[in-house]
Structures are given as C-alpha cells and as structure tokens.
Amino acid sequence: MRVKSYLQDAYGLAQNPFPATAIARWGSSDERENGLLFNSDVCPRECEEAIDKFIVGPIDSGSKFHFLWSLGEGEEARGFGKTVLLRHLSRAINKDLGRKLLQEHGFDQEEARNTPVLATMGTFNKTDVTSLSAVCLEQALNLAQVDPSTGLSPMMVLHKHMVESLELGNRAVDEEAEAIRKQIQETDLSLSGKTLGSPDRRFVDFFANGNWAGLASFVRQADQKSGFDLLSTSFVVARAAGINKIFLFIDEVEAFASADTPKKRRSMEVERFRDIAIETQPFGDMASYVLTMHPAAARSIDEFWSLARLPKIDHLLRQNQRITVILNPITDTGDVEKLLTGYLKTFRHSDINVEPIHPFDHAALHVLLEHSGGRPGPMLKFAHELIEEGARSQWKRIGDKEARQIAEEDRVITELPMRTRRRGIGAID
Amino acid sequence: MTTSEVRLSNTDTIPKLDQASYLFETLGFVEEDLTFDEIRKGLIEVRMDADRERLINSRRSKTTLLEDTTNAGTVFWSNARDALRELMRLGLVEQSTLPSRPNQMLTHKDKRFSLTSHGQDFLALAAHDVWEFRIRFVQALEIAHPYLRELRLKLKDIELFFPRMQKSDLPGDVERWRSGPPEPLIELAEAINRRLIDQQNLNISPDHLENRMRPYLLQAWKRRDQDLKDKGNVLSKWAVKTVNDIVVRCVLEVHGLRMDFVTFRSAVELLTDLSALWQTRALEGGKGWTIWSTSDGWYTETTSSEHSPGSKALAGPTWFQPTDVADEVVRDAIVDRFLAHHDRRGGFVLIHELRAEVCHELKIHGRKFNAVLEKMHSQDLKHDKYAINLDRGGGHELLPSEDPFRIAERAFYLITLLRRS
Numbered sequence: 001m002r003v004k005s006y007l008q009d010a011y012g013l014a015q016n017p018f019p020a021t022a023i024a025r026w027g028s029s030d031e032r033e034n035g036l037l038f039n040s041d042v043c044p045r046e047c048e049e050a051i052d053k054f055i056v057g058p059i060d061s062g063s064k065f066h067f068l069w070s071l072g073e074g075e076e077a078r079g080f081g082k083t084v085l086l087r088h089l090s091r092a093i094n095k096d097l098g099r100k101l102l103q104e105h106g107f108d109q110e111e112a113r114n115t116p117v118l119a120t121m122g123t124f125n126k127t128d129v130t131s132l133s134a135v136c137l138e139q140a141l142n143l144a145q146v147d148p149s150t151g152l153s154p155m156m157v158l159h160k161h162m163v164e165s166l167e168l169g170n171r172a173v174d175e176e177a178e179a180i181r182k183q184i185q186e187t188d189l190s191l192s193g194k195t196l197g198s199p200d201r202r203f204v205d206f207f208a209n210g211n212w213a214g215l216a217s218f219v220r221q222a223d224q225k226s227g228f229d230l231l232s233t234s235f236v237v238a239r240a241a242g243i244n245k246i247f248l249f250i251d252e253v254e255a256f257a258s259a260d261t262p263k264k265r266r267s268m269e270v271e272r273f274r275d276i277a278i279e280t281q282p283f284g285d286m287a288s289y290v291l292t293m294h295p296a297a298a299r300s301i302d303e304f305w306s307l308a309r310l311p312k313i314d315h316l317l318r319q320n321q322r323i324t325v326i327l328n329p330i331t332d333t334g335d336v337e338k339l340l341t342g343y344l345k346t347f348r349h350s351d352i353n354v355e356p357i358h359p360f361d362h363a364a365l366h367v368l369l370e371h372s373g374g375r376p377g378p379m380l381k382f383a384h385e386l387i388e389e390g391a392r393s394q395w396k397r398i399g400d401k402e403a404r405q406i407a408e409e410d411r412v413i414t415e416l417p418m419r420t421r422r423r424g425i426g427a428i429d
Numbered sequence: 430m431t432t433s434e435v436r437l438s439n440t441d442t443i444p445k446l447d448q449a450s451y452l453f454e455t456l457g458f459v460e461e462d463l464t465f466d467e468i469r470k471g472l473i474e475v476r477m478d479a480d481r482e483r484l485i486n487s488r489r490s491k492t493t494l495l496e497d498t499t500n501a502g503t504v505f506w507s508n509a510r511d512a513l514r515e516l517m518r519l520g521l522v523e524q525s526t527l528p529s530r531p532n533q534m535l536t537h538k539d540k541r542f543s544l545t546s547h548g549q550d551f552l553a554l555a556a557h558d559v560w561e562f563r564i565r566f567v568q569a570l571e572i573a574h575p576y577l578r579e580l581r582l583k584l585k586d587i588e589l590f591f592p593r594m595q596k597s598d599l600p601g602d603v604e605r606w607r608s609g610p611p612e613p614l615i616e617l618a619e620a621i622n623r624r625l626i627d628q629q630n631l632n633i634s635p636d637h638l639e640n641r642m643r644p645y646l647l648q649a650w651k652r653r654d655q656d657l658k659d660k661g662n663v664l665s666k667w668a669v670k671t672v673n674d675i676v677v678r679c680v681l682e683v684h685g686l687r688m689d690f691v692t693f694r695s696a697v698e699l700l701t702d703l704s705a706l707w708q709t710r711a712l713e714g715g716k717g718w719t720i721w722s723t724s725d726g727w728y729t730e731t732t733s734s735e736h737s738p739g740s741k742a743l744a745g746p747t748w749f750q751p752t753d754v755a756d757e758v759v760r761d762a763i764v765d766r767f768l769a770h771h772d773r774r775g776g777f778v779l780i781h782e783l784r785a786e787v788c789h790e791l792k793i794h795g796r797k798f799n800a801v802l803e804k805m806h807s808q809d810l811k812h813d814k815y816a817i818n819l820d821r822g823g824g825h826e827l828l829p830s831e832d833p834f835r836i837a838e839r840a841f842y843l844i845t846l847l848r849r850s
Contacts, residue, residue, distance in 0.1 A: 071818040071847060295843050296822025298775025314776035316768075316846060326847065421463070421471035422478060425555050426453035426562055428796075 006391040011359045012352030016391075017343040018384035023377065024083045029148070031346065035084035036149050039342035042335050042376065043081070043327070050085060050325045055093070056105050058288035059115060059245055063323055064277065065311050066290045070327040072375065079377025080327040082292045083123075086249040090119040091147060093247065094154040097161055116161060118143070118154055118238050119247040124255040128224075132269050132276070137219070137227030139248060143234050144216045155237075156212055162241035177208040180240075184208070187240035193281045199233040200226075207237055228276065235282045249290045254297035270304040329374025333365040339376055340368075340383055359390055360398050367403035382407070441576040444515040445691065446508060447698035449566070450475055455512040456552055459522050459542045466538035469509040476505070482835070503531040513542060519569045520737020521548035547739040554743075567703045567749045569742035571728050576688055580696055583684055584706055584722035590631075591677045592624035592717040593710065596669050603661045606668045610646035614639050621676060628717065633683050641679040649675065677718075704751040707794045710830040711785040713771050718830075719785075723794040726750045754791055756810055759801040762787045764812050767846055777843040779823060781831040795832070802844075803836055815846040 007013045019032040031037060040047040054066050070080030092101050097116035103109060122129070122138035129135055143154045159180075163169060166183060168176045184204050188195075206215035222230055238246055256269070276283050298313050305313060315324045330336060341356045348354075357365070364386070372379035389406055390398045446452065454475050458468045506528065516522040523543040528534055544552070555562040571578045583589070598620050599611040611617055618638035625631045649671045659667070674690035681688055688696060697720060700706045705724040712719050726748040766786045770778045784798045804810035805817045819834075823842035827833055833840040 071845065072820075077820060077822075293775070294822070295775070295777050295820035295845065299777050299823060299826075299843065300775075302774035314773060316773075316776055316848070421458065421467070422454060422475055423457045425450075425457045425552070426559055426566070427450065428559060428563070 001394065003388070003391040006394055007387070008349070010394070010396060011387070011391070012349045012354055013344070013387075014347045014349065016384055016387045017347035018340075018380045018387060020384050021381060023078075024087070032343065034148070035087040037342050037346060038081075038084045038088040039338060040088065042330065042339045042342075043085075046325060046327055047085065047088075050089060051101065051105055053323055053325055054089065054288075054290045055098070055101065055117070055247065057322060058247070059102075059117070061322075064288055066288070066323040066325075067313060067315065067320070068290055068292045068325050068327070069294075069315055070292075071295070072329070072373070077294055079372075079375040080329065081376045082327060083251055085327070086121055086251060086290065086292070090121050090142075090247070090249060091149060093117055093119040094147065094157060095150050095152070097157060097243070115245075116241070116243050117245045117247065118158065118243050119249065120154065120234075121249040121251060123251040124253060126255045126260060130256065130261060131224065131265075132273055133227035134224040135227070135250060136231040137222060137224050140222075140227065140230040140234050141216070141219045144212075144219045146212070146216070153212060153216070155207060155215060155234075156210075158238060158241045158243070159207065159210055165242050173209075177205075177210075180208040181205070184237055184240040188236050191236070191281045193284070194279055195281050196228055196232040196276075199236045200229055203230060203233045204237065232280075232283070235286055239282050239286060244286060245288055246286050247288050247290065249292075251292045253291050253301070254294035256297070256301075266301060267304045267307070270301060270308050270310070274308040274310055330369065330376060330379070331374055333362065333369055336365045336369050336379065337362075339379065340365075343380070343383075359387070359396070361400075363400035364398050364403040367400060367407055371403075371407040440687075441574050441692075443574060443576055443688070443692050443696045443699070444511045445695045446511055446515070447695065447702075448475070448479060449563075449699055449702040450479065451508060451512045452515060452566070453555070455509070455516060456521060456544070456548060459513075459516070459544050459548070460552055462541055464538060465509060465513075465528075465540045465542075466534075468513070469505050472508050472512065473505050476508075503534050506531055506534050516548065518573055518738070519742075520739040521545055521551055521569075545737075545739070547737060547743060550743055551739065561747065563703060564747050564749050564751075565742045567700075567705055567724075568728065568747065569738045570699070570703075571749070572741050573738035574696075576686075576692065577696055577700065578728055579686055580688075580693075581700065581705055581722060581724065582727060583686060584720065585727070587684075588629075588719060588721035589680075589684065590625065590629045590717055590719050591673075591680055592621055592628070594620065594669065594672055594676060596665055599668065599672060603665045603668075606664060610643075610650050611668065611672065614643060614646070617672070618642065624717065625680070628714075628719075633680070637683075638679060641682060642675055645675045645678060646672070701794075704794050704796065705749070707788050709781075709785040709788070709795075711779075711782050711828055712789055713782070713786065719789065721789065721792055722752075723788075723792060723797075724749060724751045752793065754793055754797070756801050756804060759787065759791065759793065759797060760805060760810055760812055762791055763798070763802065763805070763817075764815055764846065766790065767844065777820065777823070777845045779826055780819070780834045780842055780844050781827055783844060784834065785831070799834055802834060806836065812849075814849060816849055818845050818847055819843070820845070 004015065007015065017032060019030075021033065024033065024035045050068070054068075057063050058066070068082050068086065070077055070082050072078070072080065097118060099112045099116070102112040102115060102117075107115065120139040120142040122135035122142065124130065124135060129138060146153045146156075162180060162183070163176065166179060168179050171179065181204060184199060188199055202218055203215065205211075206218055219230055235246060256266070277287060277289060278284055293313065302313055312320060314320060315326065330339070337357055340360065344356060344358075368379050368382055371382055386398050386403055386406055389395075390402065395402050444452070451472055454471060455468060458471050463471065510527045510529075513522060514527055517524050521544065523545055525540070525542055526537075528537045551562065551566065554565065571581070594617065598617065599606075600613055600616045601611045605612070615635055618635035621638055622633060622635045625633060653667070677690045677693060678688075681693060686693070697706065697708055701708055705722070706720055707723050708718065708720040710718050728748060763783065766783055767773075767778055770783065770786070772778065772782065780802070784795055787793075788795055788798050801810065802817070805812070806819055808816070819841040820843040821839065821841055824833070824840065827842055833842060835841070
C-alpha cells in the first residue's frame with residue numbers, strides 16, 4: 001500500500017504533517033518548514049517575555065540591543081525555535097504595523113494606532129551572507145517580499161498606511177505617487193546628523209507607484225554592497241509613513257562569528273555595525289536590534305563587541321536581564337501535545353473524527369520528549385520519522401513501543417568497542 | 430630481605446610512563462601469559478584508548494601509533510620494557526632479563542613473564558576494590574621510589590610553580606642561538622625571578638638562577654652542535670623548550686628535588702594519574718605550570734618482615750589517602766569562581782580554566798571537579814540559585830596541556846550559569 005494512502009485512510013492526514021528537517025526555512029512554500037505553523041501556546045511564557053523585552057521594552061525605554069538565546073549543547077543549542085519565534089513576531093507586527101500586538105500588551109487603542117512599528121529579519125550563513133551589508137540586503141528584501149500567510153509585503157502595508165495618513169485616498173494614481181515621493185524627500189531632508197546619503201530613487205519610485213513586483217525584483221537583484229543603502233531607504237520610507245521604530249532581527253550570528261570568518265573582518269564588521277546602528281540616521285533613532293545568540297558566537301564576538309563600546313552580551317549581567325530572552329527546552333508532555341496538534345490539525349481531513357494527536361498515543365509523547373531533549377525542532381523531525389515509519393509499517397497507533405523502536409534505531413552509536421587486550425584494571429574513569 | 434635492605438639510594442629511576450594504566454594493564458598481560466611483543470601491542474592499544482578519550486589525535490591531528498608504520502615492529506618497546514621493569518622492581522613480576530635497545534627486540538619478542546604471589550594479590554585486590562588497589566599501588570611506588578616520596582612530601586608544604594618562558598622572553602635572536610644559549614643570560618634569569626615572585630612570592634636571585642642554568646644550557650647546546658643547519662623555526666622551538674626544561678630543573682634544585690625534567694615530568698604524570706596530585710597550565714596570569722598535592726598520608730620506614738615494595742604496600746593499614754571534599758563545596762566553588770572569572774566573554778567561561786581555578790582553590794584533583802560538574806549537568810546535584818549549561822563550542826581554545834571535560838563520548842568546552850526562576 002502506498003504510504004500516502006495509508007496516511008489518508010488510517011491517520012486521516014493529507015500528508016506527513018511534520019517537517020523532515022529540524023531547520024526552519026523562511027520563504028519555503030512548504031507550510032511544515034516555513035515556520036507558519038508556529039504555535040505560541042507551546043511556549044507562552046517565552047513568547048510573552050519576547051514581546052515584552054524585544055517589542056514593548058524598546059518602544060517604552062528606547063533599549064537598542066536585545067539577545068535571544070537558546071542554551072543547549074553545541075549543535076544541540078539549535079532547534080529550540082529561535083528563528084520561528086522571531087519570524088512569528090515579525091509577521092505579527094507587519095500585518096497591521098503592530099497595532100493588534102501592542103493593544104494586547106498594554107497599549108490602548110489610540111496609543112497603538114499612534115505607534116506604528118515594523119519588523120524585518122536577516123540571517124547570516126557561511127556561504128553568501130557573511131557580511132553586515134549582506135544581512136541588511138536580506139532585511140530590505142524581507143520588507144519587499146510578500147508574506148504567504150497574508151498575501152501582503154510589509155512595504156504594501158506601509159504604503160496603505162501612508163496613503164491613509166496622508167489622506168491621499170481620492171487622488172489619481174500619479175498624484176498619489178508624487179505626493180508619496182515628496183513626503184519621502186521631505187522626510188529625508190529633515191534627517192539631521194550622519195546619514196548614508198539620499199534614498200535610492202528607483203526603490204522610492206517602485207514604492208510610490210505601488211509596483212510591488214518591481215520593488216521585490218529590484219531588491220532581489222541588488223548587489224550585496226548596496227544592502228546598507230537599500231535598508232536605509234526602507235527606513236526613510238517607513239519614517240515618511242510615520243513609523244518611529246523598526247525591529248531588526250539578526251539570526252545565525254554564529255555563522256558570522258565562526259572561525260572561518262577572519263578575525264580582522266569580524267572586528268571591522270562589528271565596528272561598522274556600531275557606526276550604522278548607533279551613529280547613522282535614521283538607524284540611530286529608529287532601529288532596535290534582536291540578535292540570536294549562540295555560546296561559541298558570543299565568546300567569539302564579545303571582544304570586538306566590547307571594543308566597539310556596544311553593550312555586554314553576557315546574559316547573566318543584571319542590566320542585561322531586561323533585554324535577554326532564553327529559550328528553554330519543553331519539559332511537559334502537555335506542551336508536546338500542543339506542538340504536534342498544531343501540525344496535525346492543519347493536514348487532517350475535516351471529515352475524520354479522531355483524537356487530536358492521532359495516530360500518536362500519550363505514551364509516545366514521553367518518548368518524543370525524551371528523544372529530542374525537549375527541543376521543538378528535533379521533536380518535529382522525530383515525529384516526521386514516526387509518521388513515515390508508522391505508515392510504512394501500517395501501525396494503527398504509534399505508542400511507546402513503536403516510538404522507542406525508532407528512537408533506538410535513530411540513536412547514533414558512537415561508543416567504540418573496548419580494544420581486545422585491555423582489561424581496564426584499576427580504571428576509575 | 431628486611432626493610433633496611435629495601436635500597437633507598439640517593440638516585441632513583443622513575444619509569445618513563447605517563448599513565449599508571451600501563452603498569453596496571455601489564456600486570457594483567459603477564460597474568461594472561463602474553464609475550465613481550467604482545468604486551469607491547471597491548472600497551473599501544475591502552476595508549477590509543479587514552480588518546481581517544483582525551484581527543485589527543487583529533488586535537489593535534491596526530492598520526493596514531495598504529496597508523497605510524499615507521500618502526501612498526503618496535504614502536505612502544507621501551508614502554509613495555511619500563512612497565513615490566515617497574516613491576517619487577519615492585520616485586521609483582523618475577524625477575525627476568527629485558528631488552529635495553531630496540532635491536533634486541535627480536536631476541537625478547539616471544540619471551541613470557543610470571544607474576545609473583547604479590548602480583549596475584551594485587552590483581553585480586555583490583556577486582557575486589559579498585560580504590561584500595563590504587564592506593565596500595567601508590568604506596569608500593571612510594572616505597573620503591575625516593576623521588577616520588579620527596580616530591581609528595583614537598584607538595585605537602587608548598588605548591589610548585591614553573592614559569593613558562595616564551596620566545597620573546599629569551600634574549601638575542603634565532604641566528605645568535607645557533608652558536609650558543611641566549612645571552613645575556615642574566616636577563617632571562619631576571620625574567621624568571623620576576624615571574625616566581627609574582628606567582629609564588631619565591632625570590633631566587635637572578636645570579637643564582639643564572640649560575641645554575643648556564644652549565645645545563647651549555648651542555649644542551651653542545652649536544653646539539655650537529656644540528657646547526659636546522660631551519661630557524663625548528664631551532665627557535667627547540668631553544669624555547671630546552672630553556673623551559675632547564676628552568677624546571679633549576680627550580681626543582683632550589684626546592685631540594687633532584688630530578689631532571691624528563692624524570693620529573695614522568696613522576697608528575699604518574700602521581701597525577703594516581704590521584705596524588707593535580708597540575709595545570711591554565712591558571713589565570715600563571716603563564717606556567719602549577720602543581721599541588723591532592724593527597725595525605727606519608728610513608729615512614731617501619732620494621733617489616735616483608736621484602737619487596739609490593740608486599741610491604743599490601744601489608745597493614747593504608748597510609749596514602751587522596752583528599753576529598755564534599756560535592757556541595759565543589760559545586761559552590763564552581764558557581765563562585767564562574768561568577769568571578771576574569772574571562773567571561775559572552776557570558777561563557779572555558780571549562781578547563783574554571784577547573785584549574787576551582788581545583789587550585791580547593792586543592793582537589795581534576796577528577797573531583799569533573800565528577801561534580803557531571804552531577805550538576807545531570808541535575809543530580811543542584812545549586813539553589815543557578816543551573817549550569819554546558820556547550821560543545823570553544824574547543825579551539827583548549828590548551829594542549831589540558832584535557833577536555835567529557836561526559837561519555839561528548840566533550841564540552843564552555844560553561845554558563847542560568848538563574849533558577
């Protein structure tokens with residue numbers, strides 16, 4: 001029997017609902033992998049803490065640098081959900097410029113309306129996004145690209161907001177575009193202090209004319225070196241639309257801080273980061289940063305970070321507690337159930353009446369928790385394997401026995417056999 | 430032979446073995462009636478297991494002993510000989526002739542050896558109580574080796590510190606070192622003097638140091654005459670190492686210890702492995718090698734009808750005892766030292782540096798630190814305010830002299846604390 005047919009018939013699932021990897025892939029059309037199924041109920045405390053420290057805090061207190069940690073062991077520091085959490089925040093903010101989120105977190109209606117905010121994200125990697133300007137380009141692109149969950153890009157939302165706030169609704173298209181261009185130009189001229197120069201004209205034209213495909217294509221094809229300029233332009237455009245705060249999320253800092261990146265370059269990039277983030281307008285006034293941190297990365301860049309007079313990274317410092325969020329592993333099977341249910345219900349046929357966690361039973365949840373060390377990424381990946389094997393072996397239910405069997409096969413045996421002659425006489429280690 | 434017949438001469442030969450397990454396993458190999466060549470191969474395996482556990486080969490990209498096919502038939506022969514010779518000296522293996530040069534291997538390779546009754550007693554003890562076995566083995570070594578006794582007695586009163594001099598500390602340059610030791614030597618002696626005062630408040634006059642070092646240095650340079658054509662970097666490395674070895678020897682002499690560097694290093698490695706002392710080169714600002722005692726109990730010459738060191742060590746109550754402190758004391762020191770650590774970059778501390786400081790403060794062995802840290806990691810031992818988090822990153826910062834902290838097959842290099850909510 002075909003695996004897919006068994007999934008449908010026995011489990012009531014359109015497909016395996018869980019991701020095959022433990023890595024979130026932003027922009028993927030696969031819902032299982034692109035972070036869209038993030039469920040804040042799984043880690044409500046951390047989500048609230050992140051909103052409080054990364055969003056509300058910077059608006060109220062002007063804090064500029066914030067850190068998101070997951071503290072595991074080496075490679076095991078991954079898979080806690082840092083990336084999907086930031087994507088979730090970014091999406092929640094950009095759909096209505098933060099209005100709903102702020103209202104849910106202590107802002108009254110008017111205050112939330114008068115505090116429009118924007119968020120964007122960029123990710124270092126070890127191949128092509130290895131410099132700050134490349135990350136800035138990613139962030140600019142993120143603002144120009146359409147979010148599949150809403151069908152809107154942040155720039156589209158911004159344009160709509162600008163048209164409303166400038167009361168341009170009744171103008172002809174050309175007039176509206178001209179008014180927007182003028183507003184952006186005036187905003188740019190009003191900037192005092194050091195800037196990166198005038199906004200990019202083509203970017204502004206695409207925005208003013210509402211040519212979203214053109215804007216996305218233009219940013220996508222831009223050279224990495226123009227990352228600073230295009231992000232700066234995005235900031236000026238946002239400011240012209242009345243935005244005062246933009247949250248810049250930077251992921252995978254460990255790739256930038258790895259030993260593969262020359263020390264001198266790391267040092268120069270951190271200096272440049274400081275120059276742009278603090279001393280260059282409009283970043284200095286508007287930008288608020290969240291960096292995902294990793295132990296080796298933190299140690300590696302700390303020296304340059306301190307030399308550049310940026311705030312300490314150390315999460316234990318009392319002054320850093322209000323700007324630091326630490327993601328912890330899941331410890332409760334109730335949360336495992338919530339995590340799995342979010343995925344299962346998305347792919348479950350509506351006419352099937354089964355328990356929300358079917359085909360898993362509750363005993364399997366313990367094994368999922370144990371085997372993954374409580375990290376959501378590996379847990380979902382393991383759930384993928386169990387569903388796959390369950391359908392292949394035609395298990396009606398996946399319980400403790402089945403889950404343990406796969407967990408055992410999955411476990412890499414690293415211990416080498418003791419050599420033949422050695423007896424371990426007197427050994428205490 | 431009576432006690433007085435156990436010869437405690439002015440000189441001593443410490444087996445050039447860096448692990449007690451070579452001796453322990455050789456005892457087992459003899460019991461299994463292995464030949465000299467099989468014992469040699471067995472010890473290679475012991476060494477490879479130890480290297481694997483300490484990640485030595487992967488850390489230093491070294492060829493393993495079995496991969497190195499040069500001298501494949503004789504490699505490690507001297508370790509096999511030293512281990513057997515030592516067991517004979519302790520009275521655990523019956524006396525027999527052993528090769529003294531590698532070309533005698535052919536004659537001895539099929540030779541087999543026999544345990545004495547005390548050797549069998551030791552093996553029985555190892556099966557019954559591993560700690561008592563180790564303790565009585567240390568006793569046997571101390572009875573047989575005045576150098577080991579002297580070293581442990583010295584460490585009862587003070588810790589030893591040997592400054593590590595770097596190339597930049599040596600006067601002159603590589604070209605001048607081709608023809609002779611670094612000059613003016615008094616500058617080097619002054620640098621050593623300053624470091625000893627800073628670290629230990631030990632004032633050995635530069636003149637005295639210079640006078641002690643000069644003959645050893647001249648001798649070393651004389652022996653090296655034939656290699657004068659070496660490349661600059663090779664010569665420079667040799668010069669720095671030679672100077673450091675001689676610094677150790679001279680400082681030892683000041684402390685009244687009579688060992689040369691190689692003997693001393695073997696003694697320290699053996700006693701470290703046997704829990705009698707602990708050593709590190711990772712103390713803050715130390716820039717050198719620090720050694721301290723982690724044991725109590727001293728051998729006193731008593732009348733005994735037993736003959737060999739092994740039989741003497743087995744008789745009567747034990748007197749050697751590794752020191753111990755409560756797990757909770759070590760746990761609290763780990764937390765306190767972490768919070769006060771000088772290099773907490775990014776909120777993380779290198780575990781081997783933390784181990785050095787905690788062990789130095791409490792005068793405990795690294796094994797104790799490792800055991801407590803593992804208990805904290807598994808939450809079998811909890812601190813009321815902090816949980817620990819270990820990370821596998823940072824391996825490139827591990828000093829070659831220090832062992833990684835491991836739990837089963839996983840090595841961890843970084844530690845941070847998390848506030849308990």
